[in-house]
Amino acid sequence: MGLMEKIFALLEPAHWGVHPDDKKRPAADAPVRRLPLPERLYVPLQQHIGAAARPIVLTGQKVKKGELIAEAQGATSAAIHAPTSGKVVAVGDVTAPHPSGLPVAAITIEADGEEAWIDAAPAQDPFSLSPEEIAKQVAAAGIVGLGGATFPSALKLGLAKKAKIHTLIINGGECEPYLSCDDRLMRDASPEIVAGIRLMLIATGAQRALVGIEDNKPEAIAAMREAVRPRREIEVKPVPARYPMGSEKHLFSTLMGQEVPADGRTTDLGALVHNVGTAHAVYQALGKGRPLVERLVTVNGGAVAFPGNLLVPIGALVEDVLAFAGLKETPARLVMGGPMMGSLLPHARVPIIKGSSGILALTAQEAGIAPAGPCIRCSSCVRACPIGLLPLEMAARIAAGALSAAVDYGLKDCIACGCCAYVCPSRIPLVQYFNHAKGELAAQARAQLRNEAAKRLAAARAERLEREAKEKAEAAARRKAERMAQKAAEAAAAAAKQAEEVA
Amino acid sequence: MIAAILSLTLLGLVLGFGLGFAARKFHVETDAKVAEIEALMPGSNCGQCGFPGCAGAAAAIADGSAPPTICPPGGKALVEAIAKLLGLSVDTSALADEGPKIAVVQEEICIGCCRCLKECPTDAIIGAAKQIHSVLREACTGCAKCVARCPTEALRMEPVPVTLQHWVWPKPERGAPAWA
Known part of the structure; x- marks a missing residue:
């Protein structure tokens, strides 16, 4: 950075992101309600980044609440537990909570209504555990990043320990409009969150923890401040409300005053970012022996009669959640997650998963469905992009099929936050262009890997055929030599016999 | 002045002829491009392109007698890798790519x-005499050579099912309602 740029940076604070109307209230202020237990729960085996879990139950088997029903498979995976007690009635496909509407393998449990827990882990002091043991128990409880990325948390803790981080950043940003589950959790369960943070500090070896909370949640800030008062190593830091403050890299740079390089992670700079919900789940698992089987879900949107936060067992259908919260009208669009980055749902018969922070039933007016116009090159998207990319240029290249040109413009750094599409006056679906291009590039990379593997296999086959031919020839030569030797021996014997007779 | 013009002309002529001679005398038949294209090809020599193996196809693509x-x-x-290598512009969006298939x-x-x-x-098929054979999905390149060989038509080419991990957002259509 040149001197002039440094001076400009001092004069003008970083400008990125957007300020959408947050629409968090009144849902955020309504007390938490518990979803009445649905008759059946559909628990997908893939609720996390990485390999799907491997089911270890059979149909007809009785399970207790919190019992392990699918174990982690491979290095990046997460265990899955029964969200209620009952009978396993099916292990098969259900519709995934995903815009594609494709199936995902799931375990269907018929609830017996007793909610009988498995015997909780023996009471012990979780704060006396070793870092490795904490990570192990976090993995056993099937905890994944509850901010939405659903990366297995134990893996993240282990990596941070190896990277020798000094700061643990707890993400209470919740910058997405409409959502308030983290806000509600911080207001209602701040002591448990703080206990979870302390456990994560032990697990990562970090010296301090910063809890970043957007300043549009004063109640949550007050509650967390109260809870961390006795702990000097944990500090609550209000951050300005601006979307996407909850993005790992942006929260980090706001709190630490340092920018994360494009190809780097926050752990390279000595900090690990975890969501408040994850901290809460860590304490639930280690302090109470409760694996991750339920979560807070914000139900919001113009079509919802009684918006608020619900405690929902994993595997409950969106349909059940909406029926409980009530619908004023038929929603024009159903979204899982926030309105900026959430995924469009094909219909309401999809299950709630570990990463579901909210269910939004939006009216046509809220969804703002309108045809896209041409790009007028106003560059609003450039000003909004929190990464400093040129969304209009990337989209134009992707529209023309020049994917590698879009990569040259920094497509791989795009976090798909949706700021560009939000500000676009022509309503161009910019994020869809970027998601399309990223998917297409990943498919090409996979095809390339396949080609290389095929080439190796073909070479191995050629080598095998050659070896077999050689072995065959050698065997034939050996047999021939044996035959010759036998003949020679017979001839010699015959000659000797003849000689004997003559004699 | 004249001496300079003459000497430079002479020099130019001699060197020019020298280069021309060298170009013909030491001409190398193989095209470096062919080897580069061959390196990109799958290398299973399946023959679906109608050429004898990947090397033949690479040569045909390089001299322009076959499309990439x-x-x-x-x-x-x-297609995109070859087009990039040869500096061709190929519209892959029009390409009838029905997606990968396996036996x-x-x-x-x-x-x-x-x-x-x-x-x-x-070697993607495993089996032994009088035992039911099976195709290893990961190793099958979808060349369909086995289909023609099977005396009972037991082999079928089936599209690889699209999974959540492999699904790609469709490209937005211009003027269509915005998704996001």
Whole structure:
């Protein structure tokens, strides 16, 4: 950075992101309600980044609440537990909570209504555990990043320990409009969150923890401040409300005053970012022996009669959640997650998963469905992009099929936050262009890997055929030599016999 | 002045002839491009393109007698890699890429004759005499050579199912309602 740029940076604070109307209230202020237990729960085996879990139950088997029903498979995976007690009635496909509407393998449990827990882990002091043991128990409880990325948390803790981080950043940003589950959790369960943070500090070896909370949640800030008062190593830091403050890299740079390089992670700079919900789940698992089987879900949107936060067992259908919260009208669009980055749902018969922070039933007016116009090159998207990319240029290249040109413009750094599409006056679906291009590039990379593997296999086959031919020839030569030797021996014997007779 | 013009002209002529002679005398037949294209090809020598193996196809693509789109197992990725290498502009969006396919054995028809095993260029089929054969999905390149060889038509080419991990957002249509 040149001197002039440094001076400009001092004069003008970083400008990125957007300020959408947050629409968090009144849902955020309504007390938490518990979803009445649905008759059946559909628990997908893939609720996390990485390999799907491997089911270890059979149909007809009785399970207790919190019992392990699918174990982690491979290095990046997460265990899955029964969200209620009952009978396993099916292990098969259900519709995934995903815009594609494709199936995902799931375990269907018929609830017996007793909610009988498995015997909780023996009471012990979780704060006396070793870092490795904490990570192990976090993995056993099937905890994944509850901010939405659903990366297995134990893996993240282990990596941070190896990277020798000094700061643990707890993400209470919740910058997405409409959502308030983290806000509600911080207001209602701040002591448990703080206990979870302390456990994560032990697990990562970090010296301090910063809890970043957007300043549009004063109640949550007050509650967390109260809870961390006795702990000097944990500090609550209000951050300005601006979307996407909850993005790992942006929260980090706001709190630490340092920018994360494009190809780097926050752990390279000595900090690990975890969501408040994850901290809460860590304490639930280690302090109470409760694996991750339920979560807070914000139900919001113009079509919802009684918006608020619900405690929902994993595997409950969106349909059940909406029926409980009530619908004023038929929603024009159903979204899982926030309105900026959430995924469009094909219909309401999809299950709630570990990463579901909210269910939004939006009216046509809220969804703002309108045809896209041409790009007028106003560059609003450039000003909004929190990464400093040129969304209009990337989209134009992707529209023309020049994917590698879009990569040259920094497509791989795009976090798909949706700021560009939000500000676009022509309503161009910019994020869809970027998601399309990223998917297409990943498919090409996979095809390339396949080609290389095929080439190796073909070479191995050629080598095998050659070896077999050689072995065959050698065997034939050996047999021939044996035959010759036998003949020679017979001839010699015959000659000797003849000689004997003559004699 | 005249001496300079003459000497430079002479020099130019001599060097020019020298270079021309060298170009003909030491001409190398093989094209470096062919080797580069061959390195990109799947290398299973399946023959679906109609050329004798990947080397033949690479040579045909390099001299322009075949389009870069002739290799079915290579798919779109290969077309784009070749187009980049040769500086061609190929519209891959119009390319009829029905997605990857792999061979699947219909177990009730397979008689365990082992003929397909010998045909497979990547050893992707396992089996033994009078045992039902099976295709290893990860190793099958979708060349379909085994399909023609099977005496009971037990082998079928089936599209690889789209999974959540492999699904790609469709490209937005211009003027269509915005998704996001």
